[in-house]
Amino acid sequence: MRIAVTYDKEQTLKPLEEAEIIAIIDEEKKEVEQYENPGYGMSKEMTMHAILELEPEAIVVKNQFLCPGSYMMSYGRLKYIPTQYNSLNDVLQHLEEIKKNIREDLDEEMYAEAYPE
Numbered sequence: 001m002r003i004a005v006t007y008d009k010e011q012t013l014k015p016l017e018e019a020e021i022i023a024i025i026d027e028e029k030k031e032v033e034q035y036e037n038p039g040y041g042m043s044k045e046m047t048m049h050a051i052l053e054l055e056p057e058a059i060v061v062k063n064q065f066l067c068p069g070s071y072m073m074s075y076g077r078l079k080y081i082p083t084q085y086n087s088l089n090d091v092l093q094h095l096e097e098i099k100k101n102i103r104e105d106l107d108e109e110m111y112a113e114a115y116p117e
Contacts, residue, residue, distance in 0.1 A: 001027050001099075003081065004056040006037065006047065006065065011088040015065045016047035023088065024054050025095070032092070044070040052077060058102060060091055063110055071111040080106050 006019030014020075020040050024033040035054065039046030048070035051059065058079040066074070083098045085091050091098065 001058060002054075002056040003027070003095075003099075004051045004054065004059040004078070005088060005091060006051075006060075007088050013060070013062060013065075013083075013086055013088070013091070015062075016044040016051075016067075016070055017042060019047065022047065022051055022054065024056055025092070027095075032088070045073060048073045060098070061106070061110065064112070066106070066111040067113055068111060071106065075105065079104060080110075082106070082110065 003025040005013065005023045005025060006016055007013050007023065008018070008020050017039055019037050022035045022037045026033060037047055038050050044067045052074065056078065058081050059074065060081045060083050062083060080103050081098055082101055082103070083091060085094060085098065
């Protein structure tokens with residue numbers, strides 16, 4: 001399986017537009033391909049477009065990593081793997097465990113926009 005992960009230079013998982021790097025964990029080849037994120041500092045949708053071009057089957061997400069637009073772009077094209085881990089290393093070490101949480105869709109609070117109170 002090819003799994004997308006978004007993170008910064010310290011390999012800390014980040015929401016789509018805050019991630020400097022888009023990675024694809026290729027389980028078959030047992031490697032992690034890294035790409036510069038063209039949507040860094042821009043938008044979640046721009047990052048999602050770049051991710052979809054890399055043709056992963058799933059994406060690792062945390063709360064508010066996606067927005068309604070990026071979620072709709074990916075819905076039906078990607079599966080989602082929610083995680084509580086915070087780094088690429090943690091995800092790689094616990095990959096089999098977190099893959100058990102793979103889902104076809106997400107609860108709305110996972111991708112809803114955060115509104116300041």
